[in-house]
Structure formats: C-alpha cells, structure tokens
Amino acid sequence: MARLDHLESLEAQSVYILREAYRNLGRLGMLWSIGKDSTVLLWLAKKAFFGHCPFPFIHVDTSYKIPEMIEYRDRVAKELGLELIVHRNEEALSDGMGPDRGRLACCKALKTDALASMTKKYGFDGLIVGVRRDEEGSRSKERVFSERDNDDLWDHTHQPPELWGQFKTEFPKGHHIRVHPLLEWTELDVWRYIGREGIPIIDLYFAKGHERYRSLGCAPCTAKIKSDAATVDEIIAELALTKTSERAGRAQDQEDAYAMQKLRQDGYM
Amino acid sequence: MGTDSSNGIGSGINAAPRETLRIVVTGHVDHGKSTVIGRLLYDTGSIPQGAIDKAMAASKERGLNFEFAFLLDAFEEERKQGITIDTTRLSFSTDKRDYLIIDAPGHVEFLKNMISGASDAECAFLVVDAARGVEEQSKRHAHMLRLLGIPRVGVLVNKMDLVGYSEETFAKIVEELGDYLAALGMGADVFVPLSALSGENILKASDRLPWHKGPTLLGALDGIAKGPSEDGLRLPVQDVYKFDERRIIAGRVESGSLREGDTVLISPGGRTSRVLSLESWLPKDRRTSARAPESVGITLEDEFFNQRGDIVSHQTDPPVVAARLRASVFWMGKEPLRVGRRYKLKVATASTDAVIDAIHSLIDSGTLAPSEGAREVGLNQVAEVGISLRKALALDPFASHKATGRFVLVDGYDVAGGGIVTLAMAQEPARHGFVKGALSARSEVFEEYYLSFGTREVTKSPGDAPALYGVGDRVPLSGDSYEYPYDFDIVVFRDRVAVLIRDGRVQDILRLDDYSFQGLPLVNGSGYKVIADSEESFRELRDAFLSDGPKNEAALAQRHLDFNAYRRIAFSKADYSI
Numbered sequence: 001m002a003r004l005d006h007l008e009s010l011e012a013q014s015v016y017i018l019r020e021a022y023r024n025l026g027r028l029g030m031l032w033s034i035g036k037d038s039t040v041l042l043w044l045a046k047k048a049f050f051g052h053c054p055f056p057f058i059h060v061d062t063s064y065k066i067p068e069m070i071e072y073r074d075r076v077a078k079e080l081g082l083e084l085i086v087h088r089n090e091e092a093l094s095d096g097m098g099p100d101r102g103r104l105a106c107c108k109a110l111k112t113d114a115l116a117s118m119t120k121k122y123g124f125d126g127l128i129v130g131v132r133r134d135e136e137g138s139r140s141k142e143r144v145f146s147e148r149d150n151d152d153l154w155d156h157t158h159q160p161p162e163l164w165g166q167f168k169t170e171f172p173k174g175h176h177i178r179v180h181p182l183l184e185w186t187e188l189d190v191w192r193y194i195g196r197e198g199i200p201i202i203d204l205y206f207a208k209g210h211e212r213y214r215s216l217g218c219a220p221c222t223a224k225i226k227s228d229a230a231t232v233d234e235i236i237a238e239l240a241l242t243k244t245s246e247r248a249g250r251a252q253d254q255e256d257a258y259a260m261q262k263l264r265q266d267g268y269m
Numbered sequence: 270m271g272t273d274s275s276n277g278i279g280s281g282i283n284a285a286p287r288e289t290l291r292i293v294v295t296g297h298v299d300h301g302k303s304t305v306i307g308r309l310l311y312d313t314g315s316i317p318q319g320a321i322d323k324a325m326a327a328s329k330e331r332g333l334n335f336e337f338a339f340l341l342d343a344f345e346e347e348r349k350q351g352i353t354i355d356t357t358r359l360s361f362s363t364d365k366r367d368y369l370i371i372d373a374p375g376h377v378e379f380l381k382n383m384i385s386g387a388s389d390a391e392c393a394f395l396v397v398d399a400a401r402g403v404e405e406q407s408k409r410h411a412h413m414l415r416l417l418g419i420p421r422v423g424v425l426v427n428k429m430d431l432v433g434y435s436e437e438t439f440a441k442i443v444e445e446l447g448d449y450l451a452a453l454g455m456g457a458d459v460f461v462p463l464s465a466l467s468g469e470n471i472l473k474a475s476d477r478l479p480w481h482k483g484p485t486l487l488g489a490l491d492g493i494a495k496g497p498s499e500d501g502l503r504l505p506v507q508d509v510y511k512f513d514e515r516r517i518i519a520g521r522v523e524s525g526s527l528r529e530g531d532t533v534l535i536s537p538g539g540r541t542s543r544v545l546s547l548e549s550w551l552p553k554d555r556r557t558s559a560r561a562p563e564s565v566g567i568t569l570e571d572e573f574f575n576q577r578g579d580i581v582s583h584q585t586d587p588p589v590v591a592a593r594l595r596a597s598v599f600w601m602g603k604e605p606l607r608v609g610r611r612y613k614l615k616v617a618t619a620s621t622d623a624v625i626d627a628i629h630s631l632i633d634s635g636t637l638a639p640s641e642g643a644r645e646v647g648l649n650q651v652a653e654v655g656i657s658l659r660k661a662l663a664l665d666p667f668a669s670h671k672a673t674g675r676f677v678l679v680d681g682y683d684v685a686g687g688g689i690v691t692l693a694m695a696q697e698p699a700r701h702g703f704v705k706g707a708l709s710a711r712s713e714v715f716e717e718y719y720l721s722f723g724t725r726e727v728t729k730s731p732g733d734a735p736a737l738y739g740v741g742d743r744v745p746l747s748g749d750s751y752e753y754p755y756d757f758d759i760v761v762f763r764d765r766v767a768v769l770i771r772d773g774r775v776q777d778i779l780r781l782d783d784y785s786f787q788g789l790p791l792v793n794g795s796g797y798k799v800i801a802d803s804e805e806s807f808r809e810l811r812d813a814f815l816s817d818g819p820k821n822e823a824a825l826a827q828r829h830l831d832f833n834a835y836r837r838i839a840f841s842k843a844d845y846s847i
C-alpha cells in the first residue's frame with residue numbers, strides 16, 4: 001500500500017491529538033475564531049468523532065469583529081448543530097474599551113482577559129486552539145499540549161518534553177491545557193486541505209474588487225491584501241509566490257518586535 | 270516567521286502529494302547548527318523577506334553583523350543569551366521532497382528539549398566544528414540519537430574555512446567520529462565538509478574542496494532513504510466511542526495495515542474477533558483497509574470488553590504481554606530516578622504504575638563506559654534498568670516495533686524520562702495462585718489475616734497450604750481467618766482470570782473475558798466478596814476495576830467489595846505462644 005501523503009499524515013496526526021484531548025482532559029472546549037484554521041479544526045473534529053462534536057465551541061467575541069463573521073458563525077453553528085458559547089468581556093466593553101485605547105491594551109482586555117474569564121467561568125480543563133507553528137515566532141515554540149497556570153500564564157522556558165506523542169495529561173487542578181492539533185500545519189497545508197476536502201469557509205478570504213483578507217480578526221485592526229485570488233486554487237497559487245508573511249495585515253503583530261510573544265505569555269491564543 | 274514549504278525551490282503549485290522527511294540537526298554548542306540551518310533555508314529561498322528584514326533589524330539593533338542564526342531566533346531572551354534554547358521546526362523543499370527540520374540545541378541543560386524535538390525525526394545530522402573537532406556533547410548527542418531509535422546519522426563537518434579547507438583535518442574527524450559511531454552500533458551514512466558561513470558545498474560542489482568526492486549538503490539530504498515501514502499490525506486502542514448505535518474502537522495504526530474481515534487478536538486480554546467495518550464520517554472517506562499512520566475507527570464482530578491501552582494485532586505476530594521489562598532509559602527529571610520508586614509508565618496508549626527494580630548499568634555518555642552498582646540516575650544520564658509493572662501490558666521490544674516499544678516515565682505531573690524496551694518478559698508465573706496451561710493468576714484468597722495483640726498491627730501470611738492450584742485440585746475452604754462456601758467463583762482482575770470452585774475443588778480456570786456471572790458467591794483475588802447480583806452489575810464493576818487507575822481503587826473497593834463476608838481478622842498465634 002502506498003504511504004500516506006503529506007495532507008493525509010497531517011490529518012491523521014490532528015485526529016489523533018483531538019482524540020487524546022477528548023479522552024484525557026476533563027472538561028473540553030474548542031475555540032472557534034470563524035477563520036479558516038478553526039474551521040478546518042471543526043472539520044477534523046467531525047472526522048475524529050465520526051460526525052459528532054462532543055464538546056462546545058467557543059467564540060470570544062470582541063464586538064469589533066467583521067460583521068460577516070458573526071453572520072457566518074451563527075449560520076454554521078445552526079447548520080451543524082454545534083453547542084456554541086459566545087463570550088465577551090462585557091465589563092471592559094461597557095467601560096468603552098476599543099482599539100483607540102491602544103491596540104495591545106484592547107487585545108489584552110477583549111481577547112486575553114475575556115478568554116481567561118471564560119475558561120474560569122466554565123471550568124475548562126482543556127481548550128483546543130487552531131494555532132500553527134509557522135504563523136509567527138512565538139507560536140513556533142509551542143507544544144501540542146501546552147499547560148497554562150491558574151492565571152493563564154504560559155511558561156515557555158520550562159516546558160516538559162513531548163516525547164513520542166505522549167502529551168501532557170497530568171497537571172494540578174486549576175491549570176488547563178491548550179491543545180494545538182494544527183501546530184504542524186502551514187498556511188499552504190490549510191488551503192490545500194480546504195481545497196481537497198471541499199470545506200465551506202467564510203467568503204471574506206476570496207477576492208472581491210482586487211482585495212481579500214488573508215487573516216481574519218477585528219474590523220479596525222485587520223487589513224485586506226491586494227489580490228485577485230477568488231478561489232481556493234487561486235489562493236494556493238498566490239501563496240506559492242508570496243514573500244510577505246500571513247499576519248502582515250494584523251496590526252497587533254506589528255506593534256513591536258515582541259508584541260505577540262508578550263500577548264501570548266499572558267494567555268493570548 | 271512564515272516558512273511555507275512551497276517557497277522552496279522546485280515545488281510546483283499543484284504538485285502531486287510529496288514526501289516529507291523529518292530531520293534533526295544537532296551538535297555541540299557553537300559548532301554551527303543554527304548557521305547551517307539558516308544557510309540552508311536562505312539558499313533554498315524558504316524564508317519570506319519579512320523574516321529576513323526582521324533578523325537584519327535585530328542584528329543592527331544590537332550592533333552585530335548579520336548572523337544566519339538570527340533567522341531562527343524567534344525569542345527575545347534567546348537573542349540576549351545568544352544560544353538556542355528550544356527546538357524550532359522549519360521546513361524547506363528540494364526537487365526531490367519536502368523537509369521538516371528540527372533545530373536541536375547543543376546546550377546541555379536543554380537536552381530535554383532536544384530530545385523532545387528529536388523525538389519524531391527520521392534522520393539526524395551531527396554538526397562538528399572542523400577547527401575544534403569532536404567534543405563531549407557531540408558524543409552525548411550521538412548516544413541520545415541511538416536511544417531515540419534514530420540509527421541513521423549524517424555528519425556535517427562545518428567551518429572548513431577555519432582550517433583552510435584541509436583534507437587532512439576532515440579525514441581525522443571522519444575517522445574519530447566514525448569509530449565512535451561504530452562502537453555505538455550506528456553507521457554514519459555520509460560525511461560532508463562545508464562552510465555554512467561562506468556557503469561552500471551547500472547546494473553546489475565547492476571549488477575550495479576539490480578533493481571531496483562525496484555529496485554536497487543538498488545531495489546528502491536527498492540521498493537519505495526513508496526507512497522501511499514495519500509490517501506487523503499494531504493498533505493501540507485510544508478510546509471506545511458509543512456516540513450512536515455503533516461501538517467504535519478508535520486508534521492510530523502505528524504499524525502495518527488491517528482490512529475489513531481480518532481476524533484480530535486483542536492483547537493483553539487475549540480474545541480474538543473479526544473486523545466488521547472501518548468507520549468514517551464522510552462517504553468519500555469510506556474504505557475497507559487502513560495502514561500506518563492512519564487514525565481509524567473500527568467495529569468488531571464480538572462486543573466484549575476492550576479499553577484504552579489494548580493492542581489490536583494479527584494473530585500471527587502478537588505483542589508481548591509483559592509485567593517486567595529491561596529498558597534503556599534517559600532521565601530528564603529534576604529529581605533523580607531511584608531504585609524502588611514508583612512512576613507512571615506510558616507506552617503507546619496504555620499506562621500503569623511502574624517500579625524501578627534495578628539499575629543494571631549507568632552509561633557515561635562521554636566515554637560510553639558503563640558503571641555498575643548505581644542507585645540512582647541523574648539529569649541527562651542514561652541507564653539500563655529493570656522495571657516491574659503493576660499491571661501487565663501489551664507491548665513490544667523496540668527492535669521489532671517502535672511505537673509500542675518505547676515509553677515515558679511520569680514523575681508527579683511531568684514526563685521525566687524516556688526509554689526503549691530491550692527485553693519484555695512475559696508475566697512471572699504466580700507463586701500463589703491458579704494455573705491452567707498458559708493462563709495463570711496470582712491469588713491471596715487463602716492468605717490469613719492476623720492481628721498482633723501487642724503491636725495492634727495486622728499482618729498477612731500465605732498460610733502453609735500448597736501454593737498453586739490447577740483444575741481438579743481441592744482448595745482449603747476454611748482457615749484461621751476465612752471461610753468460603755463449597756461453590757463460589759474467584760475473579761482476579763489484575764491478571765484477568767476467573768476461577769470456578771465447585772464442591773471445594775477447582776472446576777475451571779478461564780480468561781476473565783470469557784467469564785459470565787454465575788449467580789454464585791463471588792470473591793476477588795484477595796478473597797473479598799464482590800458485590801454483584803446480575804451479569805449486568807458484574808460487568809459494570811468489572812469494567813470499572815479494569816479501566817480505573819490505582820487512584821480510584823480504594824473508592825471502588827468501598828463500593829463494590831465486602832471484607833467481612835467470608836473473612837475476619839484472627840488474633841496472631843505468635844502472640845500467645847510467647
């Protein structure tokens with residue numbers, strides 16, 4: 001029999017990780033950012049659990065998201081019968097928090113802090129997140145099962161080894177594990193997989209009027225790129241030629257050289 | 270940083286599925302690993318302009334010349350320390366295939382990260398500084414690579430510019446390291462002289478190395494043959510799902526392949542059944558066979574108890590059901606590994622408590638000299654140890670099946686060591702218990718419990734009845750501290766065996782999986798009454814005893830066992846003889 005090809009191997013490994021998380025972590029949830037990566041994750045979960053989704057999907061809603069994302073979220077959740085948890089940092093929002101208060105402050109309050117309070121509120125032991133190693137520097141150091149302490153902090157210098165697919169499943173109460181099934185995938189892998197599987201993703205990624213989104217986030221902080229790629233195949237062709245990085249349109253990454261690392265140490269996804 | 274593999278040379282846009290080779294690059298600190306990798310990525314055009322600009326800016330900020338290593342340094346503190354502290358994964362492509370590089374740090378404190386990064390590599394490159402030659406860590410890393418089961422190594426003799434591209438220096442390193450690797454039982458597939466800094470002998474042959482008849486770095490990479498895949502089926506059970514009417518056994522095929530209709534053996538229980546179907550969510554994924562390393566879900570013809578940690582194999586090539594192991598272990602824990610200490614051992618999807626029986630030898634990774642009589646294994650040391658498992662598990666010697674032949678030891682919350690099984694010993698024959706052919710069960714059913722009047726301590730004694738019972742043997746139904754009925758059944762959960770006692774004799778000994786509740790009094794392997802009144806309630810508590818770890822055992826005993834039904838505690842005879 002032929003060997004598995006690259007995408008088949010990635011899929012098999014991600015399915016394995018999802019099943020390890022479901023088996024070993026008590027209360028489990030999946031963060032769903034509506035973007036292409038977490039939509040691929042959702043697809044993989046359906047495969048892992050034979051059409052079922054045995055945990056809730058969580059959307060940390062900053063209230064500044066691109067409106068089409070919210071509409072897409074609610075439609076897909078309904079179609080697939082997902083248990084959806086939408087969580088906002090209401091306190092910060094009623095206090096007027098927004099990008100004009102500083103991008104990093106805004107990200108911290110509406111994403112990092114919101115995520116932390118959501119984790120506590122629902123008592124999650126495990127959160128599945130669709131980050132990839134190739135996205136930006138600090139994510140390249142991640143583990144597949146990455147422990148967060150009571151304050152959601154990530155101690156990236158003292159991470160235990162992940163030997164032979166034996167992931168971290170022992171941890172003190174109050175800590176939780178961020179599970180990263182897509183860690184080994186690249187942006188191009190994700191698109192090739194979307195193309196091959198025919199995964200329905202939000203159409204903000206496809207060019208209209210010579211522009212499209214390459215990465216999705218909050219409306220005020222996410223820029224479109226110049227592009228005529230209107231299909232998955234055209235996006236793949238475009239990516240094969242590009243020399244700019246995926247998150248170039250995401251303002252919080254560009255603030256300073258270590259912005260993302262700081263955000264992530266504090267618990268950002 | 271973005272390192273989409275497609276940015277490399279030669280990868281077509283809609284290329285057919287390509288092969289990926291995972292390699293690890295290791296070596297003594299400062300011998301030039303990061304530079305070699307940076308150079309390789311740069312020369313193959315695998316680094317987006319953004320990352321190059323960032324690295325340039327970072328070098329400038331610190332008033333340093335541009336270093337290829339900066340391209341790999343994603344973290345602030347690394348730049349401060351100037352050493353790589355963790356593994357990173359980067360990819361590039363050649364005409365032949367895609368590569369995933371794991372950059373392993375050389376600094377000894379971070380060996381555990383190297384091990385973590387090297388863990389899934391198929392081939393390793395050892396970087397050696399031509400000017401400084403083979404150093405302590407070069408040897409230590411070679412040894413670790415062998416323990417990790419990566420027997421294929423290529424050697425990159427770097428910084429040839431510093432030794433005037435001398436053939437003699439190169440030949441000396443080839444000889445010294447070649448001998449060392451041979452002593453480890455590893456062969457170096459290839460030795461490549463190069464200068465990562467000046468870019469000599471990376472993609473094309475160098476004029477400065479006219480004497481070198483071997484390959485360039487690129488040639489060496491593309492020349493590595495992917496190892497043959499193992500053909501015996503190993504499907505460790507990850508979980509059993511009952512989301513709907515199907516009972517799906519989920520797991521990853523670690524080696525070999527299976528098809529619908531195959532007769533399979535499930536170890537350690539020892540039952541066989543037939544594969545009814547391979548399940549999938551989408552009709553397009555529907556198939557009738559699967560191979561490594563696919564994640565699958567199967568249904569079996571017979572629905573008997575199976576659980577995480579069981580191994581599905583073919584009958585012709587079964588795993589070993591072992592309670593004792595010999596293993597090579599490397600230790601990464603803060604506390605040393607100690608004889609007599611209890612750890613959690615995890616192999617594939619199975620886990621159990623394990624005790625270190627003995628340290629047979631401690632291996633100095635510098636000299637490779639074994640030393641004997643050690644009582645503990647310290648950080649970054651390697652030892653050959655004997656291990657006893659609390660529960661017999663299905664596993665393999667590493668030499669025959671990798672995935673089911675390597676394990677980790679967990680101390681507290683963290684993985685503290687990794688090891689490979691060199692010898693798996695089938696369960697030790699019971700000294701007190703029941704035997705029938707290959708089936709055996711340890712038993713404490715006829716042990717006595719005595720209370721010392723003086724010390725008020727309870728002690729157990731095996732009594733003086735014959736220790737092993739076979740079918741037809743009469744058993745001692747009453748003793749100083751117990752009294753059983755003429756007809757009863759014994760279930761020994763830890764050995765998965767059931768014993769039928771009829772009219773005071775052993776009527777049969779059978780696998781627990783084949784036993785069903787008889788409506789007679791029932792005791793466990795210690796003679797405590799098992800509280801069950803139907804097949805259903807028996808199955809429920811049996812599954813609970815079989816699947817739950819030792820942590821839960823006391824709670825299970827509290828609910829399902831009754832000490833006082835057939836047992837009591839007698840005063841010790843030793844007391845009144847004084």
Ligand SMILES: Nc1nc2c(ncn2[C@@H]2O[C@H](COP(=O)(O)OP(=O)(O)O)[C@@H](O)[C@H]2O)c(=O)[nH]1
Nearest residue numbers: 298299300301302303304338427428464465466
């Ligand atoms: N002359 C010379 N210096 C090199 C070469 N390769 C690396 N270096 C230098 O050796 C030092 C250590 O290299 P680095 O890649 O950081 O080593 P690592 O610790 O093994 O990752 C750096 O200052 C490099 O510039 C080479 O081929 N020739």
